[in-house]
Amino acid sequence: MTLLLLLLIPVVAAVLLPLLSAEANQVRAAALVAALAQVGLGLWLWQHPPGELSLRWLPQLGLQLDLGLDGLSLPLVLLAALLTVMAVLSTPAAQTRPRLFYALLLATNVGLVGSFLARNALLFVLAYELILIPTTLLVAIWGGPRRSTAAIRFLMYGAVSGIALLAAVMAFGWLQGGGLDFSFAALAHHSLTPTQQRWILALVLLAFGLKLPVVPLHGWQPLTYSQAPTPVAMMLAGAVSKLGAYGLLRFGVAFLPDAWSDWSGWIAAVGAISAIYGALNAVAQLEMRRLVAYSSLGHMGFLLLALAAATPLSLQGVMAQMLAHGLIIALLFCLVGLIEIKTGSTEIPELSGLLNAQRGLPFTMGLMLLALMAAAGVPGQAGFVAELLVFEGSWVAYPWPTLVCILSSGLTAVYAVRLFNRVGFGRLDNARADWASTSWAERAPALVLTALVVLGGLWPTALTGFSDADTAPLALRSSDAVTVIATSTPQELTA
Amino acid sequence: MTPTATAPAEATKTPLIPPSTHRYADVIHRLEAGGSMLPDTPENLKQIIGIYKAYAVPMDFYWRDLLYIAEQVFLNPLPAFKYFISQEYLDLPNSYAGDQSRLRIWRGGDKAHPELLEFMATGETGSMPKLLHHLWHDRVNMEFAEACMQAMLWHQGMGGRFNDYLESDAYKANADRAIRAYFKGNPVMLGLYKLFPEMFLEQVRQLSYTANLGLFWEVMAPVFFEMSDIYDEGGFKGVPDAMNFLVNGIFAVAGRPIYHHVFIGGECFEIIPKSEGFTWLYEAALPYVEAVFYRTSPFRGTKSYNAQAGQVPSDQASFHYGILYADVYPVGSAGIPPTLLMQDMLHFLPPYLKEIYKQHRRGEEDELIQLGITFQRSMYNVTSAVIQALRCALLYPLDDTDPEHLMANRRFFEAQMDRFLRPEARLADIQTQDYR
Numbered sequence: 001m002t003l004l005l006l007l008l009i010p011v012v013a014a015v016l017l018p019l020l021s022a023e024a025n026q027v028r029a030a031a032l033v034a035a036l037a038q039v040g041l042g043l044w045l046w047q048h049p050p051g052e053l054s055l056r057w058l059p060q061l062g063l064q065l066d067l068g069l070d071g072l073s074l075p076l077v078l079l080a081a082l083l084t085v086m087a088v089l090s091t092p093a094a095q096t097r098p099r100l101f102y103a104l105l106l107a108t109n110v111g112l113v114g115s116f117l118a119r120n121a122l123l124f125v126l127a128y129e130l131i132l133i134p135t136t137l138l139v140a141i142w143g144g145p146r147r148s149t150a151a152i153r154f155l156m157y158g159a160v161s162g163i164a165l166l167a168a169v170m171a172f173g174w175l176q177g178g179g180l181d182f183s184f185a186a187l188a189h190h191s192l193t194p195t196q197q198r199w200i201l202a203l204v205l206l207a208f209g210l211k212l213p214v215v216p217l218h219g220w221q222p223l224t225y226s227q228a229p230t231p232v233a234m235m236l237a238g239a240v241s242k243l244g245a246y247g248l249l250r251f252g253v254a255f256l257p258d259a260w261s262d263w264s265g266w267i268a269a270v271g272a273i274s275a276i277y278g279a280l281n282a283v284a285q286l287e288m289r290r291l292v293a294y295s296s297l298g299h300m301g302f303l304l305l306a307l308a309a310a311t312p313l314s315l316q317g318v319m320a321q322m323l324a325h326g327l328i329i330a331l332l333f334c335l336v337g338l339i340e341i342k343t344g345s346t347e348i349p350e351l352s353g354l355l356n357a358q359r360g361l362p363f364t365m366g367l368m369l370l371a372l373m374a375a376a377g378v379p380g381q382a383g384f385v386a387e388l389l390v391f392e393g394s395w396v397a398y399p400w401p402t403l404v405c406i407l408s409s410g411l412t413a414v415y416a417v418r419l420f421n422r423v424g425f426g427r428l429d430n431a432r433a434d435w436a437s438t439s440w441a442e443r444a445p446a447l448v449l450t451a452l453v454v455l456g457g458l459w460p461t462a463l464t465g466f467s468d469a470d471t472a473p474l475a476l477r478s479s480d481a482v483t484v485i486a487t488s489t490p491q492e493l494t495a
Numbered sequence: 496m497t498p499t500a501t502a503p504a505e506a507t508k509t510p511l512i513p514p515s516t517h518r519y520a521d522v523i524h525r526l527e528a529g530g531s532m533l534p535d536t537p538e539n540l541k542q543i544i545g546i547y548k549a550y551a552v553p554m555d556f557y558w559r560d561l562l563y564i565a566e567q568v569f570l571n572p573l574p575a576f577k578y579f580i581s582q583e584y585l586d587l588p589n590s591y592a593g594d595q596s597r598l599r600i601w602r603g604g605d606k607a608h609p610e611l612l613e614f615m616a617t618g619e620t621g622s623m624p625k626l627l628h629h630l631w632h633d634r635v636n637m638e639f640a641e642a643c644m645q646a647m648l649w650h651q652g653m654g655g656r657f658n659d660y661l662e663s664d665a666y667k668a669n670a671d672r673a674i675r676a677y678f679k680g681n682p683v684m685l686g687l688y689k690l691f692p693e694m695f696l697e698q699v700r701q702l703s704y705t706a707n708l709g710l711f712w713e714v715m716a717p718v719f720f721e722m723s724d725i726y727d728e729g730g731f732k733g734v735p736d737a738m739n740f741l742v743n744g745i746f747a748v749a750g751r752p753i754y755h756h757v758f759i760g761g762e763c764f765e766i767i768p769k770s771e772g773f774t775w776l777y778e779a780a781l782p783y784v785e786a787v788f789y790r791t792s793p794f795r796g797t798k799s800y801n802a803q804a805g806q807v808p809s810d811q812a813s814f815h816y817g818i819l820y821a822d823v824y825p826v827g828s829a830g831i832p833p834t835l836l837m838q839d840m841l842h843f844l845p846p847y848l849k850e851i852y853k854q855h856r857r858g859e860e861d862e863l864i865q866l867g868i869t870f871q872r873s874m875y876n877v878t879s880a881v882i883q884a885l886r887c888a889l890l891y892p893l894d895d896t897d898p899e900h901l902m903a904n905r906r907f908f909e910a911q912m913d914r915f916l917r918p919e920a921r922l923a924d925i926q927t928q929d930y931r
Binding site (some may be wrong): 353356358359427428430431434436437 | 856924929
């Protein structure tokens, strides 16, 4: 039942928040308590692994409330819960319509955690779809000047992703015979033909490729990330996009290994294209949010490459990259949001000299430097560990796409230095620099995220230790030779 | 000394010459009416007087230590303790202030200012050995004073005959005597002097500029202290009063001798004797304003000029690091403000100035920047005094009734304002109170 509690905490909070007074601080405090409780419970479950929970819901449709927590989902549940706390903390104290805002934020959390906990594909689809509504509303109501366009585009792409996923799951149910059973256990032991697997994989790739996103399915991402309010951008880039990678790992690598192996070369190529496309676009951006958005797109390419390679090491890299990138990208959006609140702009040509100790934002820019270094994969930070695992693990399977990704990782340093140089150094315009310095309350989420990013770099086991045992059986190749072992069962691999 | 206006306080009712069409016409008309480049507002007056007070305290240390270095430390090859001023120089009576002065013009005390002595004893960190205060930079930053001296040496001929004299045979002979006396019984240093005489001479030239600046600031420190006292007594009615006090001060000591004496073994060596007739206004004040206010020098390493080879441009427009142009943000790049001086002044801000800073921008958090901008305002007022003094010395009274004379004054003021047409100049900024 503790698993159910992980879901119930944000559900109850989201339902009760609208009943509170409209005073923003009270609502914020209540949302924060709920989010913190979820983090606390998640940490407790980490130390006390729970059994699976299975409750009958709609057996006629094969819908069961099957919940479970393994090495793949635990870190992502913790990530989602933590980013919810950070999102709440990053929300300005004077947030307009606070009850609706925080309720929608918690609803997003419910969808995310529900997806990661689900052990039933149909339940997964429901939770997956649930995320779309609150996030769309959050962008549409509290977003930037182009929020309408961004929200509609996000909704359209999200709807297509949801429909594709539903179709894939339904196809699974119908094609495998023996009644409608959407449990993960049933899906893992299907008897689909290679052709059937490929058709379903096409839908899975479409669904999660849109969510991740990867080129050419990324049309919604730069605009949505740039228009979403800071806490929502943190959730979208830090946690929601990870659902795409998680989905590909669960539904693609784990449930459709033959088809995945057949197409993995193409998938790796798409990953490499995404990486280089994202990095090159980031270099060209003149607006910080869009730069971070394209940076995220590039890093999603690394994830796709590692998934395509599917070696034990690369799959560890997938988990590490999901966590590292989730923290780093949320940190970057948090810092860009702080700069925007203080200076009123995120336009790179308009800003300079923010490192100025007296009138700039030296603390924020100091953390920005760390975050950019982490994104560029500088040793000592989480990004380095994750990227090293991805590249090392993928090299044996796909050296050329890996090389392209390494090159794009180098480009990360280019746009990171360019951004920092233009925004941090140079002359601070005195007429413009009339803003208050950041308070410790404003700095808190960025500080926590930075600490975790550094911790992940200094203690890599924090990134991989959760999932070692669960990623190894999913590997389709050996880490040290291009030996396709897709036909091996998990038991054989473990042996 | 009491403030006396040297120019009419109000503009003539029927203008004898047409209005200026210069971009800074307003400022020019204000100067023609006996005003300052800095607008006459109560807050401006409060700001500049407050900062003069904060400037005067470290300046009281600067001039004493500069003279100590020039006269006592001299060519010590390892001058590690040159900022550890001797008690004799701390007790040195000011030549123009206090009861023991040779020519009392300003009030002043007999020794170093009490606030300075108190700060030297405890600093920010509290009571601890002098060496620790020094290493922790919890002290008056003499590096700023030396940077000003080096700017004067670097730019060289900024007016007067002083710089030319440093190349004269008489100077070299005097310096030679002092060098030989200083290194008497030290064959290594005397050998080096024989091998590289120009190197030693160049060091002595630098020390002569050190003495020059020390003598210049010996005058300015009591002027600023007295301005603060007069303001506290309700004596100044506006910015022009403060400027006129400075103009009067300039004329009062314009003829003070500028010299360089060195004391070696109880004997005084006159490297630049007083008899050469170098005076405070032409050999110290004007070169200082030109070199430090209008020019200063780029951050070391950002540009490379060899001063000894005469590579430093003489065109003032090649420089924008002086306080009249400087970006007060210490960003570590172009536009170097007197950061160390700002840090020094921070310790001695009068309460009314701190109160102003608390009410604007980031309050106490960015006091350093706010006081830097105040300093910029105050130095525009000092420069105004210099411009008015020059006009007074070279041209015509402001209340002259001859239109040709007034036009000559106009051309002079316009030529001065032309120096602030460059975008780096902060003259336009200080016209508004929003510039903080």
